[in-house]
Amino acid sequence: MSINSQRATPASSEHDLPGTVLHTDSPLVGVLVDQHERRLIAIRPIAKGSLLYRLEGHETPVPTKYSVQIAIDMHLDQSDARDATDRVRRRPWRYMNHSCDPNTRIADREVRAVRDIAVGDAVTFHYNTTEYEMAEPFECRCRTPVCDGVIRGAKFLTADQRARLGPWLADYLR
Ligand SMILES: [Zn+2]
Numbered sequence: 298m299s300i301n302s303q304r305a306t307p308a309s310s311e312h313d314l315p316g317t318v319l320h321t322d323s324p325l326v327g328v329l330v331d332q333h334e335r336r337l338i339a340i341r342p343i344a345k346g347s348l349l350y351r352l353e354g355h356e357t358p359v360p361t362k363y364s365v366q367i368a369i370d371m372h373l374d375q376s377d378a379r380d381a382t383d384r385v386r387r388r389p390w391r392y393m394n395h396s397c398d399p400n401t402r403i404a405d406r407e408v409r410a411v412r413d414i415a416v417g418d419a420v421t422f423h424y425n426t427t428e429y430e431m432a433e434p435f436e437c438r439c440r441t442p443v444c445d446g447v448i449r450g451a452k453f454l455t456a457d458q459r460a461r462l463g464p465w466l467a468d469y470l471r
Contacts, residue, residue, distance in 0.1 A: 311340050314417050319382075321389040323350035326420055328385050328392045335385075336419050337392040343414040352390055352406040360432045363391050367406060367427070369469040395448055396421035398441035402465050403427050425451050425458070426465045 311318050316331035318340060326349055327340040343349065352365060354373030364372040375391050378384035384391060390408070393401075399421040400414050414420065421439075424431065425448060434449040445458055451470040454462065463471075 310416060314338070319385045321350070322386050323389060325349050326389055328389065329417075335392050336394050337389055339414045339416055339418050339420060342416055343410050345410050345412050347410045349401060349408040349410065349420065350389060352403065352408065354388055354390070360428070360430075362433045364432070365390050365403070365427055366429060366467070366469075369429075394419055394421050395424040395435075395437060396439045396441065397423060397437055397444045398439065399423045404467070423462065423465065424448050425454060426462055426470070427467050429470060 311327070314329060316329050318327040318329055318338070320327050325339060325341050325343050325347070326337050328335050329338045352367065352373055354365070354375055355377040356367075357364070357372050357374050358370050360366065360372045361374050364374040366372050373390070375384055375388040378388055393408075396419075400410060400412055400418065401408050401420055401422050402411050403422055403426065408420075408422070425445065428450040430450040430452045431448060434447055437444055437446060437448050443461065451459075451466060459466075
């Protein structure tokens with residue numbers, strides 16, 4: 298479904314976005330489809346502190362490339378989605394990118410804004426704040442001044458990195 302053309306909408310809305318936006322069950326976020334990837338973005342202005350959506354999914358003890366850890370031996374994966382549309386609607390976390398300077402955090406399965414988020418901005422969280430050991434580590438290219446480099450999970454944090462992320466770390470990672 299394409300909602301980024303045809304209609305006249307306010308300047309700060311979806312129609313300026315550089316791709317097709319797929320809607321999720323949350324009125325605040327959508328999945329932007331561009332040439333290179335699908336990523337979660339804000340489709341309305343989101344105020345600091347707001348709840349974007351709650352994490353739901355299939356609970357499994359085995360992490361995957363796309364799972365999100367929710368407890369010491371528990372991860373959410375997307376294997377219960379019926380199809381791609383259902384996955385976008387009910388498992389939007391699947392499309393949430395990492396940033397070392399993120400605009401949301403996850404606590405008790407809630408994704409909340411840690412600062413104001415503008416329409417079109419990627420919705421991000423810091424993977425090391427939920428994951429103990431990533432199934433697929435990767436080199437971060439967020440280009441923020443606080444970039445942590447290779448993202449492998451909280452198990453591998455240096456003392457400095459752990460101190461910086463401290464307040465955001467999930468309870469089971471402290
Ligand atoms: Zn980074």
